[in-house]
Amino acid sequence: MSTASKPSASPAASSLTQPVNGQKADRVFRGVAYACGILILVTLAAVALFLLFRAWPLIGGDQQANSAVIENFTGGKAKSFWGYVGPLLFGTVLVAALALVLAFFVSIGIALFISHYAPKRLAAVLSYIVDILAAIPSVIYGLWGGLVLVPAIYPFWNWIAEYLGWIPLFAGPAANPPRTVATVALVLAIMILPIITSIARDIFLQTPKLLEEAALGLGATKWEMIKLSVLPFGKSGVISASMLGLGRALGETMAVLMILSPGLKYSFKLLQASQNQTIAANIAAQYPEADGIGVSVLIGTGLVLFVITFLVNLLARRITEKAGK
Amino acid sequence: MHTNLARRAFAALCGVALAVAAAACGDNTDPSDRPVSNASSISGSFAGAGASSQQTAVEAWIAGYQKTNPDAKISYNPSGSGAGVVTFLTGATVWAGSDKPLDSAQVEESKQVCSGSTAFDVPVYISPIAIVFNLRGVSDAGKHINMDAATIAKVFNGKITRWNDPTLAKQNPDLDLPDLPITVVHRSDKSGTTLNLLEYLKATAGKDWPYQLSENWPNDVGQGAKGTSGVISTIDQANGTIGYADLSQVGDMGTVAVKVGDEYTEISADAASKAVADSKLDESVPGANRVVLDINHATTEPGAYPIVLVSYDIACPIYRDENTARFAKSWLGYITGKAGQDQAKNATGSAPLPENIAQYVRASIDAIEVK
Amino acid sequence: MTQTNPTGTAHTPTADAAPVIDFDKFKPTRSYTAARKRKDIAMRALIILAFIVALIPLISVLWTTLVRGFRRLNWDFLGHNMTNVIGGNPTPSGGYGGILHAIIGTLEITLGAMLISIPIGVMCAVYLIEYAGGSKLARTIHLLVDVMSGIPSIVAGLFAYSMFAILVGPGTLNGFEGSVALSLLMIPTVVKTTEEMLKIVPNDLREASLALGVTKQRTITKVVLRTALSGIVSGSILAIARVIGETAPLLITAGYIVSTNANLFGGEMTTLPVYVYQEYSKYRANCPADAASGCVTTIPMERAWSAALVLIVIVLVLNLIGRIVAKVFAPKKK
Secondary structure, three states: OHHHHOOOOOOOOOOOOOOOOOHHHHHHHHHHHHHHHHHHHHHHHHHHHHHHHHHOHHHHOOHHHHHHHHHHHHOOOOOOHHHHHHHHHHHHHHHHHHHHHHHHHHHHHHHHHHHHHOOHHHHHHHHHHHHHHHHOOHHHHHHHHHHHHHHHHHHHHHHHHHHHOOOHHHOOOOOOOOOOHHHHHHHHHHHHHHHHHHHHHHHHHOOOHHHHHHHHHOOOOHHHHHHHHHHHHHHHHHHHHHHHHHHHHHHOOHHHHHHOOOOOOOOOOOOOOOOOOOHHHHHHHHHHHOOOHHHHHHHHHHHHHHHHHHHHHHHHHHHHHHHHO | OHHHHHHHHHHHHHHHHHHHHHOOOOOOOOHHHOOOOOOOOOOEEEEEEEOHHHHHHHHHHHHHHHHHOOOEEEEEEOOOHHHHHHHHHHOOOOEEEEOOOOOHHHHHHHHHOOOOOOOEEEEEEEEEEEEEEEOOOOOOOOOOEEEOHHHHHHHHOOOOOEOOOHHHHHHOOOOOOOOOEOEEEEEOOOOHHHHHHHHHHHHHOHHHOOOOOOOOOOOOOOEEEOHHHHHHHHHHHOOOEEEEEEHHHOOOOEEEEEEEOOEEEOOOHHHHHHHHHOOEEOOOOOOOOOOOEEOOOOOOOOOOOOOEEEEEEEEOOOOOOHHHHHHHHHHHHHHHOHHHHHHHHHHHOOEOOOHHHHHHHHHHHHOOOOO | OOOOOOOOOOOOHHHHHOOOOOHHHHOOOHHHHHHHHHHHHHHHHHHHHHHHHHHHHHHHHHHHHHHHHHOOOOHHHHHOOOOOOOOOOOOOOOOOOOOHHHHHHHHHHHHHHHHHHHHHHHHHHHHHHHHOOOOHHHHHHHHHHHHHOOOOHHHHHHHHHHHHHHHOOOOOOOHHHHHHHHHHHHHHHHHHHHHHHHHHOOHHHHHHHHHOOOOHHHHHHHHHHHHHHHHHHHHHHHHHHHHOOOOHHHHHHOOOOOOOOOOOOOOOOOOHHHHHHHHHHHOOOOOOOOOOOOOOOOHHHHHHHHHHHHHHHHHHHHHHHHHHHHHHOOOOOO
């Protein structure tokens, strides 16, 4: 709305029928639009530059002081910036990837249910429900995850550790309370589920009716029809949706912060506590008590996170673009 | 259509502005207890920032202070000790709360904001740190577990891993300890509480505690949780957990009685005060007027509880602004005085400053120059 | 947008990706047919199961928030801030503090983010669709907008913090800084929805307007944007609903305060999500042994849940409004 009134710098002009010399306004408007487009480029560059600037003491500053700060941060577990950010990065990717694995199949299922199984009227309601899931703020997921899910899910993880403990991933004993990577991944999966679902649903709905009807006409069952026409059609969309979900999970802060018991290891023990930590949650956790170089270190890790999510998102877009051609 | 839209938007904006203006109230003041401002009361807006451990106490102090100085608007940002000191050194805040005293570089740096003088720190908030546990049959029955320093160190270092360990059983002949793994819960963020617990362990059980002092938890035992609340809620959630937290957060959870001298002392504000009273000033710190405590963790004073967090307030002896100086003097005077310490004790369960320390604190605050 | 050719001889370009259907797959032996049927039923069950699985957390989250949040939700809670709230003691008004300051903070910071991002976002979309066509620059910007929508919220917070630290002064914390951080998250959403809406506006309208000698600027503002208005408004509302629940960037940029601060540009501000987190961080309030009977030790968590409930209600109402706007005022398609 605010833009609608913005260009009317010439107050006389308030209706289409009045002849006005709008060339100047035309140029200004065009200039503003152009500037706003460029601003996107500038902003992204500014994000990288400001972060780099604030993180500069890490590279150009006193290395001894840096490693002292990092030692202090980690209780002596890491000494260099890369020694610090390495396990964090590992934890970030591990948690996000797990969340994606958990969310992927469920999302596809829901998307198919909405697009091809549910009755039309129900489908609209269901879409709305999925969108509600997306609208709930992450701090509330954190609250719920930390206070409701954690105590409730222990028997389940314990069961898994007991019966599937021979798989290194599920090596027991399951931590109690389970403030573990597994629980966090589950919450993150719930959070990215609607993102993947809504994109997948839209793309499934776009499957040409002709293809579907052709498959059905040949006597295919509904599932075969989906397998033969809908899924191949939506493949690239689904992949890019997953990448977006992954990007979201990589950057999620509050839920991880409020649930996970952090650690700095390269470890795959999903059911044990104090194994991994994510970059975003680490920033939020250490930020309040950080000063000077400490803030620089955290901003440095933030820059790493920025680069990673940037690449993941870029890749996602590239995939869609390629498939769109 | 267009002007109509603009008018409507304008009206909406006005509505919001009005709502905002009216909403400047909402303060929880007692209408029947309207404080009267007298000539000597302080007015203006003053900001502090720093240790989050002090947050609840500062909120109580602000409420108490405003009873006599209703025109003083005070805010405190619990941004953390480090951030609080940095903000203070830029001159943006009147005082800083910090879980650790200034280092010498910071004292030197403070000359810029303190008109050439150096900043000083005084202890304002002494919080006993409880070793809390959740053990069905013991903690919910309101019983304490006895531990000496070496036992605590071994538990937190993962050397004692089960509740029915003979070391524990020997010290607690009356308790029926179950065969259950011990889950240690510690702070995952940087914290003065951690540092003070580690200082205690290092001072009294150095043999069983091989780590360096740090505000971060040094080993991989058990689980980490963010903040005191994280620790407490984690302990709440599972049977067999043990951790540490400020007394104010403990509620009705089980606490460990710590061996001091030949007896086991249960945690209480007064017991913590006793331990602080038995401590000395750290005279080695540079700068004038500073009251830095060297807590005697190895105290053998009967009835003293030696695991305490001492949080300081950092202020200038000279402020550029006269009004700020008057505020700083009266504010610090209030919070370290009896009324302020009692207020904090009520709100947070903190230990009042013992008299032998309080006299030094008063002397330092008196040094704030007011014309 | 998919259009199928009525003769059925040609598909949309995207349909080229469809596989060649292998007719051998459909040889009808009886056991094979039965197996296919079984598989069909199994997949149907799995798909429905997936949906039910997703419903469990949703219901649990909403139910918990509702039940736990309702206990302390009253006018006193909505009409007070957190000044003079000491431990678990009741305040003079009989309540236990409230969220007035957080609601005001949320509204102002979000309004600030809105005022920054909606004009920029809409104009950027106008540039991309109306002016740039398919130029290389436009394609790059389009791609980067997509990428920007994936910026982690905490990075946006760090960016705003760094920017204000460098431009204004170290340690600057105020509401507007929060607005800047949020607008970084909001702009891509606004650009994308506006782009979608501008694409739908029929070209006939533009051409008709231009043919009448109306300048391009006036064609865009009076015809194109007006036609797309409902979509832009609803998209913006959904974008607001998305950022209003952000916590991490505001923890870093907007600070925390217990009293009401109505000045967006000076002083720290509390928002609802930050309030929820801060109350969660208190977890338990102290009640001295001689405290009055009204002293509640669990009050911080009760406040956190109540604030969470208010937040959910705000977000859901915004969502609903956005949807209604989109539906009721949608441009009539031919």
